[in-house]
Amino acid sequence: MNEPLLQVTDLRKTYDKGFEAVKGVSFSVNKGEVFGILGPNGAGKTTTLEMIEGLRDITSGTVILDGINTTTDPYAIKERIGIQLQSSSFFPNLNLVELLKMFSDLYDQDNDYMELLREVGLEEKAKATAKELSGGQKQRFSIATTLVNRPIMIFLDEPTTGLDPQARRNLWELIEQIKAKGTTIILTTHYMDEAKVLCDRVAIMDDGKIVALDTPANLIQQLLARGFKPHTEVAPATLEDVFIDLTGKELRD
Amino acid sequence: MNHTFKSLKTLAVASMKMYYRNRGAIIFTIIFPLALLAVFGFLSRSNNSSVKVDITNNAHSDISQQLISTLKSISALKINEVSEDTARTDLGKGNTDLQVIIPADFGAVDSKTHALASTKVITHFNEGKPQNGQVANLIIGQVIAGFNSKINNSPQIISVDSSGVKTNNLNFFDFILPGILAMTIMQLGIFGVSFAFVSLKASGALRRIQATPIHPRNFILAQAFTRLIIGLITVGILLSLGVIFFKFHMIGNYFEFTLVLILGILVFLGFGFAIAGYAKDENQVAPLANVIQLPMLLLSGIFFSRDAFPHWLKVVTDYFPLTFLADALRRIANEGVHLTQIPLELLGLGVWGVIIFVVAINVFRWE
Numbered sequence: 001m002n003e004p005l006l007q008v009t010d011l012r013k014t015y016d017k018g019f020e021a022v023k024g025v026s027f028s029v030n031k032g033e034v035f036g037i038l039g040p041n042g043a044g045k046t047t048t049l050e051m052i053e054g055l056r057d058i059t060s061g062t063v064i065l066d067g068i069n070t071t072t073d074p075y076a077i078k079e080r081i082g083i084q085l086q087s088s089s090f091f092p093n094l095n096l097v098e099l100l101k102m103f104s105d106l107y108d109q110d111n112d113y114m115e116l117l118r119e120v121g122l123e124e125k126a127k128a129t130a131k132e133l134s135g136g137q138k139q140r141f142s143i144a145t146t147l148v149n150r151p152i153m154i155f156l157d158e159p160t161t162g163l164d165p166q167a168r169r170n171l172w173e174l175i176e177q178i179k180a181k182g183t184t185i186i187l188t189t190h191y192m193d194e195a196k197v198l199c200d201r202v203a204i205m206d207d208g209k210i211v212a213l214d215t216p217a218n219l220i221q222q223l224l225a226r227g228f229k230p231h232t233e234v235a236p237a238t239l240e241d242v243f244i245d246l247t248g249k250e251l252r253d
Numbered sequence: 254m255n256h257t258f259k260s261l262k263t264l265a266v267a268s269m270k271m272y273y274r275n276r277g278a279i280i281f282t283i284i285f286p287l288a289l290l291a292v293f294g295f296l297s298r299s300n301n302s303s304v305k306v307d308i309t310n311n312a313h314s315d316i317s318q319q320l321i322s323t324l325k326s327i328s329a330l331k332i333n334e335v336s337e338d339t340a341r342t343d344l345g346k347g348n349t350d351l352q353v354i355i356p357a358d359f360g361a362v363d364s365k366t367h368a369l370a371s372t373k374v375i376t377h378f379n380e381g382k383p384q385n386g387q388v389a390n391l392i393i394g395q396v397i398a399g400f401n402s403k404i405n406n407s408p409q410i411i412s413v414d415s416s417g418v419k420t421n422n423l424n425f426f427d428f429i430l431p432g433i434l435a436m437t438i439m440q441l442g443i444f445g446v447s448f449a450f451v452s453l454k455a456s457g458a459l460r461r462i463q464a465t466p467i468h469p470r471n472f473i474l475a476q477a478f479t480r481l482i483i484g485l486i487t488v489g490i491l492l493s494l495g496v497i498f499f500k501f502h503m504i505g506n507y508f509e510f511t512l513v514l515i516l517g518i519l520v521f522l523g524f525g526f527a528i529a530g531y532a533k534d535e536n537q538v539a540p541l542a543n544v545i546q547l548p549m550l551l552l553s554g555i556f557f558s559r560d561a562f563p564h565w566l567k568v569v570t571d572y573f574p575l576t577f578l579a580d581a582l583r584r585i586a587n588e589g590v591h592l593t594q595i596p597l598e599l600l601g602l603g604v605w606g607v608i609i610f611v612v613a614i615n616v617f618r619w620e
Contacts, residue, residue, distance in 0.1 A: 055463060055619075075466045083464035089457035093274035094267060105263030106465040145461075 036199035082146025136167030294499035297426035316360030442521025450529035505585035523609030
């Protein structure tokens with residue numbers, strides 16, 4: 001295995017009032033993989049991501065992404081990555097093409113905006129403003145804006161929270177497509193099924209610390225090896241499968 | 254560097270589009286000053302009664318006679334020559350707007366140097382009608398300035414020609430319009446910028462920009478450029494309406510006037526960015542913007558003269574940025590002075606501009 005693309009070492013964040021949001025997190029992400037950070041609300045997932053992205057000051061620890069230190073060169077990091085924030089909002093009164101053009105210009109990149117919109121299934125919405133989009137469309141557009149600089153790594157913070165099952169599965173497909181093109185992806189989620197489908201490896205965070213880090217399959221194996229017995233027989237299908245079967249895979253937005 | 258310029262341009266174009274498509278905001282920024290302009294314009298039109306001035310001539314020199322006849326030829330003024338006592342009584346009763354005393358040494362020639370003795374014309378105005386007094390003061394100041402320049406340029410002290418005086422039609426509207434422009438600039442800067450900007454922040458749109466490689470300094474620069482253009486267009490519209498519909502008289506130079514407008518816009522944009530950069534949301538902007546803007550609106554001499562203030566208040570308000578701006582605009586528009594003659598006002602604005610932009614960049618928060 002080559003050098004990891006991202007190396008996070010003993011990362012900590014202490015806020016002004018003494019609250020420790022992240023208490024010494026270390027992990028590495030390899031090129032081309034989808035890395036998931038799982039955890040309940042308030043576990044420190046978003047703070048960890050934002051420190052890596054250069055959006056939030058690091059209290060201590062180091063982040064090296066593609067050989068660049070986030071603390072010393074945050075702007076160089078931002079040139080190379082794409083960021084989807086947890087609650088995405090865009091300039092009002094501008095349509096999607098104009099917004100994509102603006103973001104492209106901010107990175108000094110040229111793009112085929114319609115092609116970008118086609119990739120995320122929004123070509124019909126080219127003249128709409130971000131406000132006019134549904135939740136799923138907005139998340140897909142948000143992902144399109146992370147791609148304008150052809151990033152080596154994109155960060156998706158809870159991309160599927162609040163979406164209906166159809167939109168969620170549609171977004172999974174989009175994430176798989178981006179991965180297939182060789183882009184490394186870090187995402188946070190609190191849906192375990194999502195992590196299992198999408199992620200090559202996951203880190204489970206709780207109370208500012210990583211409590212487990214491995215492939216989803218290994219984590220399950222380890223749990224079973226500790227003698228864990230599920231409460232009920234695992235059903236061969238889930239209620240969500242029923243829902244999708246009855247309502248179809250078609251997007252509703 | 255090229256890259257930075259492209260980012261700046263792209264953000265400026267984007268914010269211009271955003272502003273242009275937000276019709277509501279455009280209407281609001283222009284409707285209030287427009288209403289004020291119309292009110293004062295119509296008031297000034299219907300109120301044709303001239304300003305009453307009592308003059309006491311203690312000099313009885315040729316040049317003092319010249320001054321009086323020049324003033325009498327100005328239609329906006331109604332001149333009465335009376336004794337100092339009568340004038341004081343008239344002013345006390347409110348029968349006149351302004352009392353002018355020409356001192357005994359006015360126009361006296363020094364027997365050795367053959368130069369005119371320097372002296373001061375004293376004026377008192379009716380505090381009950383400060384606008385009229387203000388206008389009369391301006392006109393007389395202008396006439397005397399005209400005399401001075403003529404005298405300095407020519408050895409023939411007595412042959413003063415009154416036809417060159419341009420103040421014939423100066424009225425209250427001419428006095429108030431630069432004030433309205435100054436006020437509009439303040440509101441565009443403080444309210445226009447801070448609310449629009451902070452709503453981008455509150456919605457998270459700024460945070461998304463922060464995720465790109467643009468530096469906050471450049472982001473503010475691009476926004477400032479957009480707002481400068483918007484400000485100039487707005488002020489240009491108001492000024493044109495003033496000229497077309499209410500016969501605004503610009504005595505000074507439009508180019509110099511515009512330079513001061515630009516300086517003023519930049520200073521007040523700085524205030525807007527400082528407030529919006531610091532505040533987290535609209536709820537924090539409103540009190541901050543009001544605390545800064547209300548005292549200036551009331552105390553910078555925009556609608557009424559600061560002469561009636563107690564001394565300490567006058568001294569404090571001397572340093573308000575809006576005072577500097579309104580005074581500079583007025584002196585150019587009403588007195589026809591050049592930029593070199595108002596260094597204090599320009600310096601005052603410049604210092605405020607530097608201070609406020611340093612503050613704005615340092616208190617800036619993306620979220």
